[in-house]
Amino acid sequence: xxxxxxxxxxxxxxxxxxxxxxxxxxxxxxxxxxxxxxxxxxxxxxxxxxxxxxxxxxxxxxxxxxxxxxxxxxxxxxxxxxxxxxxxxxxxxxxxxxxxxxxxxxxxxxxxxxxxxxxxxxxxxxxxxxxxxxxxxxxxxxxxxxxxxxxxxxxxxxxxxxxxxxxxxxxxxxxxxxxxxxxxxxxxxxxxxxxxxxxxxxxxxxxxxxxxxxxxxxxxxxxxxxxxxxxxxxxxxxxxxxxxxxxxxxxxxxxxxxxxxxxxxxxxxxxxxxxxxxxxxxxxxxxxxxxxxxxxxxxxxxxxxxxxxxxxxxxxxxxxxxxxxxxxxxxxxxxxxxxxxxxxxxxxxxxxxxxxxxxxxxxxxxxxxxxxxxxxxxxxxxxxxxxxxxxxxxxxxxxxxxxxxxxxxxxxxxxxxxxxxxxxxxxxxxxxxxxxxxxxxxxxxxxxxxxxxxxxxxxxxxxxxxxxxxxxxxxxxxxxxxxxxxxxxxxxxxxxxxx
Amino acid sequence: xxxxxxxxxxxxxxxxxxxxxxxxxxxxxxxxxxxxxxxxxxxxxxxxxxxxxxxxxxxxxxxxxxxxxxxxxxxxxxxxxxxxxxxxxxxxxxxxxxxxxxxxxxxxxxxxxxxxxxxxxxxxxxxxxxxxxxxxxxxxxxxxxxxxxxxxxxxxxxxxxxxxxxxxxxxxxxxxxxxxxxxxxxxxxxxxxxxxxxxxxxxxxxxxxxxxxxxxxxxxxxxxxxxxxxxxxxxxxxxxxxxxxxxxxxxxxxxxxxxxxxxxxxxxxxxxxxxxxxxxxxxxxxxxxxxxxxxxxxxxxxxxxxxxxxxxxxxxxxxxxxxxxxxxxxxxxxxxxxxxxxxxxxxxxxxxxxxxxxxxxxxxxxxx
Numbered sequence: 102x103x104x105x106x107x108x109x110x111x112x113x114x115x116x117x118x119x120x121x122x123x124x125x126x127x128x129x130x131x132x133x134x135x136x137x138x139x140x141x142x143x144x145x146x147x148x149x150x151x152x153x154x155x156x157x158x159x160x161x162x163x164x165x166x167x168x169x170x171x172x173x174x175x176x177x178x179x180x181x182x183x184x185x186x187x188x189x190x191x192x193x194x195x196x197x198x199x200x201x202x203x204x205x206x207x208x209x210x211x212x213x214x215x216x217x218x219x220x221x222x223x224x225x226x227x228x229x230x231x232x233x234x235x236x237x238x239x240x241x242x243x244x245x246x247x248x249x250x251x252x253x254x255x256x257x258x259x260x261x262x263x264x265x266x267x268x269x270x271x272x273x274x275x276x277x278x279x280x281x282x283x284x285x286x287x288x289x290x291x292x293x294x295x296x297x298x299x300x301x302x303x304x305x306x307x308x309x310x311x312x313x314x315x316x317x318x319x320x321x322x323x324x325x326x327x328x329x330x331x332x333x334x335x336x337x338x339x340x341x342x343x344x345x346x347x348x349x350x351x352x353x354x355x356x357x358x359x360x361x362x363x364x365x366x367x368x369x370x371x372x373x374x375x376x377x378x379x380x381x382x383x384x385x386x387x388x389x390x391x392x393x394x395x396x397x398x399x400x401x402x403x404x405x406x407x408x409x410x411x412x413x414x415x416x417x418x419x420x421x422x423x424x425x426x427x428x429x430x431x432x433x434x435x436x437x438x439x440x441x442x443x444x445x446x447x448x449x450x451x452x453x454x455x456x457x458x459x460x461x462x463x464x465x466x467x468x469x470x471x472x473x474x475x476x477x478x479x480x481x482x483x484x485x486x487x488x489x490x491x492x493x494x495x496x497x498x499x500x501x502x503x504x505x506x507x508x509x510x511x512x513x514x515x516x517x518x519x520x521x522x523x524x525x526x527x528x529x530x531x532x533x534x535x536x537x538x539x540x541x542x543x544x545x546x547x548x549x550x551x552x553x554x555x556x557x558x559x560x561x562x563x564x565x566x567x568x569x570x571x572x573x574x575x576x577x578x579x580x581x582x583x584x585x586x587x588x589x590x591x592x593x594x595x596x597x598x599x600x
Numbered sequence: 601x602x603x604x605x606x607x608x609x610x611x612x613x614x615x616x617x618x619x620x621x622x623x624x625x626x627x628x629x630x631x632x633x634x635x636x637x638x639x640x641x642x643x644x645x646x647x648x649x650x651x652x653x654x655x656x657x658x659x660x661x662x663x664x665x666x667x668x669x670x671x672x673x674x675x676x677x678x679x680x681x682x683x684x685x686x687x688x689x690x691x692x693x694x695x696x697x698x699x700x701x702x703x704x705x706x707x708x709x710x711x712x713x714x715x716x717x718x719x720x721x722x723x724x725x726x727x728x729x730x731x732x733x734x735x736x737x738x739x740x741x742x743x744x745x746x747x748x749x750x751x752x753x754x755x756x757x758x759x760x761x762x763x764x765x766x767x768x769x770x771x772x773x774x775x776x777x778x779x780x781x782x783x784x785x786x787x788x789x790x791x792x793x794x795x796x797x798x799x800x801x802x803x804x805x806x807x808x809x810x811x812x813x814x815x816x817x818x819x820x821x822x823x824x825x826x827x828x829x830x831x832x833x834x835x836x837x838x839x840x841x842x843x844x845x846x847x848x849x850x851x852x853x854x855x856x857x858x859x860x861x862x863x864x865x866x867x868x869x870x871x872x873x874x875x876x877x878x879x880x881x882x883x884x885x886x887x888x889x890x891x892x893x894x895x896x897x898x899x900x901x902x903x904x905x906x907x908x909x910x911x912x913x914x915x916x917x918x919x920x921x922x923x924x925x926x927x928x929x930x931x932x933x934x935x936x937x938x939x940x941x942x943x944x945x946x947x948x949x950x951x952x953x954x955x956x957x958x959x960x961x962x963x964x965x966x967x968x
Contacts, residue, residue, distance in 0.1 A: 274963075281961065284960075285959075288960075290962060291960055291961045291962065292954065292962045292964065293964065295963075295964060295966070305951070306964045306966075309952035309964055310952070
């Protein structure tokens with residue numbers, strides 16, 4: 102199959118910025134000029150010039166449609182970026198979240214006027230608690246890493262309440278980078294434990310790491326290699342015996358949904374990624390949702406308010422009376438629209454549906470792993486079946502042809518597929534982390550394997566083609582170092598630099 | 601115009617293929633030749649020079665006579681100012697030292713040196729850190745952190761240095777006892793430090809995942825180490841650049857790079873102490889040893905810091921030893937070694953120990 106991405110450009114310049122398209126006085130929607138301002142804003146807080154772009158409605162629609170055509174998304178292509186669970190997001194979920202009852206309410210509205218919204222949050226909390234095997238869930242965090250930070254603050258509050266000063270959080274070397282950052286941000290010293298030759302936590306190293314200073318262990322299960330930590334009971338015992346808590350990173354929950362619960366494995370705190378497992382869209386840094394569940398002994402530390410039900414008066418209400426709470430982690434109640442989408446998804450799937458999600462996600466990953474065994478140039482470092490994702494090493498291909506995992510990933514874009522996660526986890530050299538998810542067909546998985554086979558062949562015959570990739574996309578290979586060291590994130594920054 | 605010095609050690613690397621582990625000393629060279637060893641240094645140096653020429657950088661080349669640089673320069677088609685005098689076919693370590701000394705006097709901006717650990721040791725013996733040095737890897741032993749990955753990358757780093765400039769850092773110069781090595785014993789010695797251009801990608805391979813920001817990482821480690829320090833406790837600071845960063849972060853700029861210093865209450869107490877002085881200073885007092893792995897073998901005790909004898913280590917106690925290493929260095933030495941000369945003590949260290957790898961970051965590392 103040949104693929105070519107749309108490239109909207111004027112000469113050498115890509116589609117202009119919305120600010121560059123702006124012309125003074127051009128309008129899309131006219132607001133009524135005589136809306137009376139009800140609040141008197143002090144003069145020193147009033148901005149005279151907003152510097153917003155001025156365009157007509159068709160200009161705006163065309164601009165953003167063009168940008169979307171120069172992009173990859175789950176609505177367009179196979180998107181196997183490992184650990185991100187880029188599954189298809191059902192449109193009905195978006196539709197309900199966009200409905201007036203959900204989209205047009207305000208967090209300051211009186212409780213009796215938003216009973217439906219409160220009921221939704223109340224029920225969603227209980228469903229998530231059941232799925233994870235915990236007793237209560239806070240829906241507030243806006244992202245997975247935000248959930249991690251809340252989790253670490255709960256760990257600190259718990260030990261403090263017991264009069265203990267525990268300063269260390271243990272993290273395996275295969276963990277998501279956010280784990281290290283979240284623990285450090287909450288003021289803990291991060292202790293990194295190595296993986297063993299089976300790609301799991303090295304118990305000997307873990308035993309050497311735990312002490313009276315251990316506050317918690319952060320663990321992802323299945324881990325980032327897509328492998329189930331089969332010694333989890335022993336791991337939990339080791340940490341609990343030392344007096345520490347167990348934190349579950351929910352990024353890979355898609356591999357165990359409905360099959361096994363973190364709470365039953367011994368975890369005390371769990372975060373969910375609603376934008377992964379529960380099929381709400383990923384956005385560039387938001388809006389996501391990373392609810393956090395806890396076992397009974399940690400309930401009292403959760404942020405407020407929590408949604409409760411008054412049986413006598415038959416109404417839902419927000420309970421702010423939480424004296425032991427760590428305080429707020431986010432304004433109001435979280436990304437409510439995202440919660441609506443996840444709730445819709447849960448109701449659509451039901452218990453059997455969720456189990457099937459995990460089964461198909463795991464089956465698809467194992468299918469790719471087996472099919473890839475016949476593709477020369479890639480190997481799997483740790484044997485045995487995987488869960489929802491599989492990590493290949495392109496080391497044999499690199500040895501043979503000099504072509505790297507990065508080159509392979511970039512070349513896949515030319516085949517009309519998003520690249521897998523590459524160079525992560527760092528314990529696998531030339532890593533390519535593939536997570537197909539359950540929403541792909543067998544034909545799509547076959548197409549991926551065929552593309553990888555063709556790419557490996559290209560690496561042998563014309564490696565320069567791979568080094569130059571991608572060439573079928575709107576934009577070629579980016580200078581990743583420059584992009585992360587000198588990012589231009591706004592029109593203001595761009596203008597400043599142009600001067 | 602920048603001045604570039606070129607020193608080629610023509611006999612470096614000859615012992616490798618014939619299994620001699622090195623060519624330090626005239627008798628070994630003779631033996632290597634007898635065994636059919638072919639010179640390797642010259643061709644590699646030419647390769648580096650060609651990359652430099654292709655890069656289109658302007659520089660004045662100053663080199664030594666005949667096979668110590670002049671021959672290579674002319675083969676690469678470069679004009680060079682030739683200095684020095686050697687007996688062709690019988691070059692010695694003295695020639696390398698003389699060459700480095702003359703280049704220092706001529707004010708070169710960078711010395712490109714084709715050789716191995718022995719060549720590097722000779723150069724720093726003559727000029728220390730007064731002139732930046734960049735190694736073209738042609739030797740048998742290359743445990744020093746002064747070499748580019750390949751002759752080609754040496755050319756690229758040099759071109760970058762001469763055209764745009766690169767930051768400088770101190771890099772360990774190691775050499776091993778060749779006689780011992782021939783008997784399968786590895787005795788690596790820290791010979792000193794060379795000033796080298798800092799180029800994290802082309803100077804040494806790093807694993808993905810390590811930041812490569814060696815200097816920033818050292819500073820982060822130093823800050824965290826200082827936060828762990830207590831008043832009234834004696835800190836015994838071992839040699840190395842990572843430990844020196846701790847001293848510098850404390851405002852101590854005259855710490856001993858190759859020796860051991862004592863620090864008390866965040867101040868330098870005594871410089872460059874020996875075993876006896878350490879034992880006297882810590883008798884009956886709380887003390888902590890701060891060390892970092894030396895060289896690519898990952899020794900934390902027994903290499904380059906023999907002052908930290910078994911008696912000192914026992915007095916301080918195993919749990920009071922802080923080991924520091926940057927992510928970059930960890931990727932080169934994923935396991936650690938101890939060789940205090942007391943095998944019972946060495947055994948106590950085996951297994952996993954915590955090693956500080958960043959601010960608020962510790963890694964469990966295996967001592968083998």
